[in-house]
Amino acid sequence: MLMLNSLIMQDIRIYIAEQRGETSTGTHLVRSxxxxxxxxxxxxxxxxxxxxxxxxxxxxxxxxxxxxxxxxVSLLI
Incomplete structure (x- = not known):
């Protein structure tokens, strides 16, 4: 179980929202x-x-x- 937890933890990343890319097209705003x-x-x-x-x-x-x-696969909320 410890090995599985170690593998899972290697893929965890935290991203700061203010550092996302932002593109505006007039009718759309995309934050990436x-x-x-x-x-x-x-x-x-x-x-x-x-x-x-x-x-x-x-x-x-x-x-x-x-x-x-x-x-x-796209997930729309």
């Missing part, structure tokens, strides 16, 4: 925790199969089209 679009930071690379962690804010009555690759 990991590298996305024009936001690139060496310590914000993908974590294994987790490629994106984004917070999308859309203007009222706006729509959002998300480009995805085959085999992508």
């Amino acid at each position: 925790t990991l590298n996305y679009g024009s936001f690139a930071a060496p310590h914000r690379e993908a974590i294994g199969r987790l490629q994106q962690v984004n917070n999308w804010e859309v203007a009222p009555q706006g729509t959002l089209d998300l480009p995805t690759n085959k085999g992508t």
Whole structure:
């Protein structure tokens, strides 16, 4: 059990919200925790199969089209 806990703890990362990348397109605001679009930071690379962690804010009555690759799972809240 100790070995399993050690493996799990190796993948834990804490990101400060104020250090996210931010892109505004007029009708959308995207805050990126990991590298996305024009936001690139060496310590914000993908974590294994987790490629994106984004917070999308859309203007009222706006729509959002998300480009995805085959085999992508998106969770919208």
